[in-house]
Amino acid sequence: MTIRRHLLGMAAMLMAGPAFAQAPAPAAPVPGWAVGRPEGSTLAPHAARLTVTPLDQVPVSSIRLPQGFQAEVFAHGIPGVRAIAEGPNGTLFAGTRAIGRVYAITRNPDGTTRTRIFAQGLAQPNGLVMIGNSLYIFAVNRVLRYDNVEANLDSPPAPVDLTAAFALPTEQEHGGNHHWKYATLGPDGRIYTNVGVNCNVCDTDRDKFALLVSFRPDGSDRRIEARGVRNSVGMAHHPVTRELWATNHGRDWVGNDTPEDSLLRVRRVGEDFGFPYCLGTWADPQYNRGRACGEFSQPAALLGPHTAVLGMRFYTGTMFPEQYRNQIFIARRGSWNRARLSGFDVVVAHLDAQGNVTRIEEFLTGLRDDASQRFADRPAEVHVLRDGSMLVSGEQMGAIYRITYRR
């Protein structure tokens, strides 16, 4: 089945070539995102939902977990919720993309939550980092720092604008492609973030795009941590080895089963993961440029075609069974560029003592219905709370689920 799907994808791709050749010559060249895209395909991104979903329609009852785990609705009425960062006093800040908001979620004494719109009108404010009492918001190239933030949730102070210091590529420079950020604080006190590629696939400036980069918190001392990373929208440092790990999205329009999304382990500063030439041992059929895939760093794991791997965290709590300690939980937001849905779940990458991925376990499932080819929500982030429970943000339904374990 896998091979057949692959062949169908290849056939569709090969057919696109002659179709281009016979059509009247377009006045402008076909842009990078459209390379390999078969005319006649009806695959398109799923519609975002930017309105509040009533609690009784939040699909928590669809969620399936391993024995002993339970899911509950932690917070809801948060359209577009994605990345989560936690303040020292326990406030959860949540970033979004299309709706342009950053939410602040606090817990009431009775265990319920209260959600405020902390910031709004921002372009794709998905990247959030807490350093001490300061919240950093990354909205494309814009970087804003809100100091003493948890004491001022109702009337946030004017932020310090660090945009010029970070000097990230603008939305225009990205051509509107992969310009949203994920950001995390490293154990070295630096801010780590992604600079996605400015196309679906293209020959790009490999010192400017398709990178993982780090900065001092003031925006100085930019360092390329990894290159040839098409777009990472989730990363975390190993709690013991302190190595940077990141999720990475593969390109579109080159078959239902190729390439796969991936999990990257950055062992050396500046190592090259091969985009656009290769992903692992897979050579891009249009952009390989004669490069041997063996010359590039190999992914730690492949995470399925078009699954849209997003937020990832090492489980550092004690509530879950011992086998999950320091293992990687990964949200797979789910596919659109594929005939049949993939992802829409949370998986666990299990590591051995050397940090090699030994297996990928399906952890949170039930949101994808293979029979009807529909989905109930899209996991976009995971976050470990101090009590060892885990939050999973559901972007489609604007809810955050909490996963607990009882023996």
Added chain:
Amino acid sequence: MAAALLAAATAGDALAQDARRGAELATSCLQCHGVNGRSQMPDIPSLAGQPADFITIQMILLREGLRNAPAMAPFAAGKSDQDIQDIAAWFATLPPGPPDDRRARDAALFAAGQALSGPRHCATCHVSDYGGRNQIPRIAAQREEYLLHAMTQYRDGLRAGPDTQMNGAVMGLSNADLAALAHYLAQLD
């Protein structure tokens, strides 16, 4: 479980929408967007037959100040999710069609636009009849000058949708290319 999945699967159909209530709320919309949802005013788009998700998402982008269309700002400000969804549901029920003053077809311009529509994969998202679906608008028979305006904004980075597909779709096209595409799409029924 299957029923819940079915009910919640797409953005628009999870919440009950009341098109009749939307019709009452939409009276102020019609001054510009046309009494039957087909705009007779330059630079104002027709909304008749637009997918409800498309109208809902655009109204929220306008409400949140994320889409810059000054004429719409006072109408979008403060609108509740429910009002927006009801208005969107009503416009979606109206039969679409061209404006009364649609100009005659220019065969050369039409052909040039048609020739671009394939390589630019317009029908991939907008569907082969260009009637749109979900968050993707109906563009067949839309006002020509509005189509040109919208595509120019996407090309020049002045507008973004809930995803960035449209920015990529028109990247690198000349003003003449966009004019041809606008004419081609405006002529379709």
